[in-house]
Amino acid sequence: MQNGLTLFSLGQIAGYSMKKRLQGRIIKDGKAHGIALVSPEPIGFLGGVDPDTGVVIEPGHPLEGECIAGRILVFPTGKGSTVGSYTLYRLARNGLAPAGIINAESEAIVAVGAIIAGIPMVDQVDISQIRSGDVVSINGEVVTVG
Amino acid sequence: MHLTVEERAMLAGEHGPALQKAMEIIVALGTIYGAAELVPVTSVQVAGVSYKNLGQAGLDFLREWAAQGARVRVPTTLNPAGMDLRAWHELGFPQTFARQQLAVVEAYRAMGISPTCSCTPYLVGNVPGFGEHVAWAESSAVSFANSVLGARTNREGGPSALAAALTGRTAAYGLHLDENRRARYMVDVRCPLRSGADFGALGYLVGKMVRNAVPYFRLSTLPSPPPLTLPLKTLGAAMAASGAVALYHVEGVTPEAQRGEMLAPDAERVIIEDLSPAYAALNAPVEQIDLVSIGCPHASLDEIAEVARAVDDRRLRAALWITTARQIKDRAAEAGYVATIEAAGGRVVADTCLVVAPMDALGFRTLATNSAKMAFYTPSHSGLQVRFGPLEQCLDAALTGRWKCET
Numbered sequence: 394m395q396n397g398l399t400l401f402s403l404g405q406i407a408g409y410s411m412k413k414r415l416q417g418r419i420i421k422d423g424k425a426h427g428i429a430l431v432s433p434e435p436i437g438f439l440g441g442v443d444p445d446t447g448v449v450i451e452p453g454h455p456l457e458g459e460c461i462a463g464r465i466l467v468f469p470t471g472k473g474s475t476v477g478s479y480t481l482y483r484l485a486r487n488g489l490a491p492a493g494i495i496n497a498e499s500e501a502i503v504a505v506g507a508i509i510a511g512i513p514m515v516d517q518v519d520i521s522q523i524r525s526g527d528v529v530s531i532n533g534e535v536v537t538v539g
Numbered sequence: 540m541h542l543t544v545e546e547r548a549m550l551a552g553e554h555g556p557a558l559q560k561a562m563e564i565i566v567a568l569g570t571i572y573g574a575a576e577l578v579p580v581t582s583v584q585v586a587g588v589s590y591k592n593l594g595q596a597g598l599d600f601l602r603e604w605a606a607q608g609a610r611v612r613v614p615t616t617l618n619p620a621g622m623d624l625r626a627w628h629e630l631g632f633p634q635t636f637a638r639q640q641l642a643v644v645e646a647y648r649a650m651g652i653s654p655t656c657s658c659t660p661y662l663v664g665n666v667p668g669f670g671e672h673v674a675w676a677e678s679s680a681v682s683f684a685n686s687v688l689g690a691r692t693n694r695e696g697g698p699s700a701l702a703a704a705l706t707g708r709t710a711a712y713g714l715h716l717d718e719n720r721r722a723r724y725m726v727d728v729r730c731p732l733r734s735g736a737d738f739g740a741l742g743y744l745v746g747k748m749v750r751n752a753v754p755y756f757r758l759s760t761l762p763s764p765p766p767l768t769l770p771l772k773t774l775g776a777a778m779a780a781s782g783a784v785a786l787y788h789v790e791g792v793t794p795e796a797q798r799g800e801m802l803a804p805d806a807e808r809v810i811i812e813d814l815s816p817a818y819a820a821l822n823a824p825v826e827q828i829d830l831v832s833i834g835c836p837h838a839s840l841d842e843i844a845e846v847a848r849a850v851d852d853r854r855l856r857a858a859l860w861i862t863t864a865r866q867i868k869d870r871a872a873e874a875g876y877v878a879t880i881e882a883a884g885g886r887v888v889a890d891t892c893l894v895v896a897p898m899d900a901l902g903f904r905t906l907a908t909n910s911a912k913m914a915f916y917t918p919s920h921s922g923l924q925v926r927f928g929p930l931e932q933c934l935d936a937a938l939t940g941r942w943k944c945e946t
Contacts, residue, residue: 420567444596475696476592483596504567505698508560509600516571 413538415518417495417531420504423513425493425531429523429538430464432456437473438480438506447489465529466491467520471503481506493531495520540569540710541576549706557609561705568699569710578672578711582614583704584660584684585652586676587697589621589895590640597697598639601646604701611651611704616660618677619837619862619892620644624656630888631901652704656890657864659772659837661688664866669794672715674703678783679836679912682775685786687768689794691715694785714786720795721803722755722788724748729759729812734929738770739911740817742777748809751783755802757790767792769839776836777911821914821927823905826944828926830903831937832893834862835910840870842930843887847876849934850883856940858903859885862892885937894920907936 434455436442441451447462462484471477481503484490494507499516507514513531523529523538530537548554549562565577587593593601621640622632632640644654655663658677667673667690675681676695684690693713695703703709713719726745732738745754761767771789778784788796795801833846838861846861861880863871868889871877877887893906894913898921907926908914914927926933926942936942 418570420570421563476597478696478698479594479596479600482600486596486599499571501568501571501696501699504571505564505696508563508567509698
């Protein structure tokens with residue numbers, strides 16, 4: 394209790410608020426809540442993420458070895474094969490999909506994948522405001538960090 | 540984005556979950572690409588049929604959508620499958636693959652889609668008129684619909700084309716709009732185009748150069764005789780493989796170029812004087828040929844007739860597969876071409892395409908083709924080494940088992 398209060402007041406003193414509210418654009422409407430996993434690089438799902446483990450397997454990718462299951466997955470945009478839409482669907486069927494997706498600029502592969510997999514997704518978000526480990530909520534077009 | 544009352548109702552789920560998901564896809568794409576509205580489509584070509592590409596996840600998804608009540612509301616045709624749907628066993632396709640492949644086609648059939656299984660829907664009755672909005676997948680068919688027929692489509696993916704078939708709509712962006720159909724490259728072709736393969740070689744070079752832009756061709760000599768359906772099919776397929784060209788114009792030939800000025804005022808000029816770099820890039824140094832592949836995109840009846848004439852009363856040393864649509868194969872059989880080709884030891888294979896079939900599983904190691912598209916994709920898709928040249932040279936390889944080099 395004491396520690397929590399101290400942290401809160403330090404945050405206030407340092408001049409940053411504990412909660413950030415970011416405005417996005419709805420690609421797949423919905424609500425999601427989870428811990429952010431942020432990639433500075435685009436993600437290609439076909440061959441880039443193992444649909445049976447949820448782990449990023451693209452060699453040399455900044456998220457290589459990380460599991461995306463249940464996370465709020467934050468990345469600039471999609472890349473790679475159009476079949477990647479079905480990889481997102483398969484992740485969802487396996488219970489390994491991200492809880493939500495936030496892009497800087499969406500493209501068709503991830504957008505279609507999010508819709509057929511039922512993953513809430515927003516884009517046109519300033520993703521530099523989100524760090525891996527942040528608690529993030531998506532509610533329609535509103536993203537709350539912290 | 541403006542949506543009609545009916546479109547909003549679909550999006551809200553008032554027509555059930557299958558249509559809601561379809562409309563969500565259409566609206567999301569319209570949002571991403573800045574469409575002001577949706578437009579009705581008159582036909583759809585769906586890709587994502589080969590189980591090799593689709594995988595279990597794709598099959599599960601299609602079954603679920605069909606079970607939710609997904610039914611197409613405009614005439615819809617299907618891309619090639621990963622095997623001949625009837626002769627797969629005798630051609631050597633594994634049974635495990637065949638079972639899943641047949642399930643994919645069944646899911647599409649349940650949605651009301653004709654299992655044409657062809658990359659040339661325009662040769663089997665799906666022929667949109669000039670200016671019609673359609674939603675086609677399959678890059679070579681997209682190119683043909685836009686360029687040769689003058690219809691309007693973007694390069695759709697599997698789910699987005701299917702969503703358009705279910706809703707009867709697509710978002711009005713990209714090549715649906717006049718302003719995006721003018722050419723940004725003027726390609727001055729100064730060398731003669733002597734064969735279909737030359738058109739493919741030209742397409743390979745230009746696709747690499749212009750990527751996803753619209754090129755405008757000025758040909759120094761027009762091949763005779765017209766019509767140019769076959770060479771243009773080959774040209775468009777190659778440009779859509781080495782690049783992502785979805786629309787091109789040919790001066791004095793394609794319909795939009797005949798009706799108005801399709802060249803943007805600031806178009807960049809490109810001169811092509813030599814096709815040999817394309818032949819160099821698409822040929823591996825192999826002499827012995829296991830398999831000769833004709834029909835990428837799918838062979839027309841005329842092409843099958845030409846092969847039949849060349850192999851009549853001869854005996855082939857290499858395997859020869861001519862890939863085509865089932866409907867075209869049936870007509871070729873009636874005309875006696877299939878019997879002639881089979882008597883020589885060749886096959887007319889329907890429903891599939893060697894780019895999407897699991898060719899590595901069939902034991903072939905080298906392939907000769909007259910298709911620049913196939914020569915471009917085959918080494919990376921199935922690891923076969925490829926020879927690319929005109930039809931006569933490919934048929935010679937089928938008869939002798941060897942690739943005859945010009946030197």
